[in-house]
Amino acid sequence: MDAFAARRVGDEREDLVVGLAVLCHDLGKPKTTKSENGRITSKDHSSVGEGLTRTFLSLMTGEVSLTDEIIPLVSTHLAPIQLFKAGAGDAAVRRLARRVGRIDRLVRVAHADMLGRPPLQVDTFEAGDWLTERARSLEIEDHAPKPIVMGRHLIQLGLKPGAHFGPILEACFNAQIEGEFDTLEAGIAYADPHIRRSERGEVIATT
Incomplete structure (x- = not known):
């Protein structure tokens, strides 16, 4: 949360959505964390965290639209790094934007997540920069793709x-x-x- 707080953009709604997504993004870890061959893993914690996030937010607010903006950010917070490592193409970026709605918000969540992991990391986010540039070139950085045929x-x-x-x-x-x-x-x-x-x-x- 400290990493997010230090990078607030000053827009109340944007900071609320992203801040709550950062707060909730790892809620699925307690249910999914296990030791496998000497390694600690938390497979599927993003998807498991969806329901937990919805329940948690329902106790905080009755604003369904706010919750609906946050849930996709929680469930896809690993996607920027995954797509970057895979060298994903335009279609994958469009699919992600369709699912999450706002690539720019997702990059902020993923960046805060990365900066919160030990050891402390430098304040750069190559995967986020890559995804932002790809989304910007496709004109879907701050909104989901819109249907051409209606x-x-x-x-x-x-x-x-x-x-x-x-x-x-x-x-x-x-x-x-x-x-x-x-x-x-x-x-x-x-x-x-x-x-x-x-x-x-x-x-x-x-x-």
Whole structure:
């Protein structure tokens, strides 16, 4: 927490979200820490910590939206280092941004986590700098990716709104995240065969 406190940005909401995420990020460790072959491990502590964080925050605040902003930061706080070590591509960064919502917040949480581990480390965070630059280049540093193909585009193509829109739009968004298209024109072209399948009553795969 000291590392976080020393790096507050002065925005009350931002510091509240990030500060609570830093406070809660290792709540899953007591349940997952064990000794294996002489090494102390805490496998899956991030995912285990999700439920514990939600319970803890429910005792502190009834603001569900605040809790919903914090939970993804807790469950993905190891992702910056993991993606950096793996040399992850753009699709992985987009998937992370879609899940966490704010890469910039996640980097702050992960940096505070790193600085809180002994031995004391220098005040640099190569993985965080790498992820920030990647997210910035993809224009998703401070927000989740936004769908290019939307319901109104399907209506413009002559489709009537209905339950069939969901699978088509989900398939398009997943393809966008994976880098299969990055313009509306290409997105419409991608959607076309899914629209045809929907018109024939076929099930549309969304992944």
